[in-house]
Amino acid sequence: MSFLHCMSLLTTLCLLYGCATSPTTTAQQRDTYLQQFIGQSSQSIQANLDLSSIGYQQVLSPAVDAQTLTYTVIRPITIPMPMAQNPADIDSGAIPIQITPRAQSYDVNLQCKIVYRLEQNIAKSVHYTGRTC
Template sequence: MSFLHSLGLFATLGLIYGCSTTSSLTSAQQRDAYLQQFIGQTSQSIQARLDLNSIGYQQVLAPVANDQTLTYTVIRPVTIPVPIAQNPADIDAGNIPIPVTPRAQSYDVNLQCKIIFRLENNMAKSVYYTGRTC
């Protein structure tokens, strides 16, 4: 197997591992429970009290409000580990392994989605998400 194939395989496995460990049902349930507490509140109250950092999101744009919706555009930072294999034959031959910094052993991505509160008479009636990354 060539070096590029090996690197591609490790990157793919790292991506699968990163996705499977970051999208746990528990975090989705926590997000849903947190956001549901704002149902029945005014859009002004939501904007004053909503703390997206507490559920692992970073707000990237100011919220957009109109008569029907209050929309937040957010990102969720995710670090995907990329394993770097050492060739044991190189170590046995006396070659010194090159130390790799922890930063080079992962790939950082920001997964973007929108959190949208549906409004009626300026009161939140429901919340939903767009984008598969919420």
């Protein structure tokens, strides 16, 4: 197996691990949670919506106008970095250098917007902008 092939496989496995270690709320669960606020006033939504319960962190105060109620949120994800070691070092009996867990990953904050469409201050639908919702 070539070095490039090994690195590609390792990178793919690490990305899959990163996805597996992200918040456990599924897209369907998030959608169901957000849909329950349709039919409520924008004030009621603002008072009761708990974005942290579905894995989001609110970064700005909600923006409200006559047609929309918009939340800007992030979803923090930790992605592990592959730590390649030279196979010759391992075969020669060299002791691998220990690296702290923090140095083996990096944090990413995936941003999106949750937008409730309002009619006469009542939520009629919800949609998302950004690929991370």
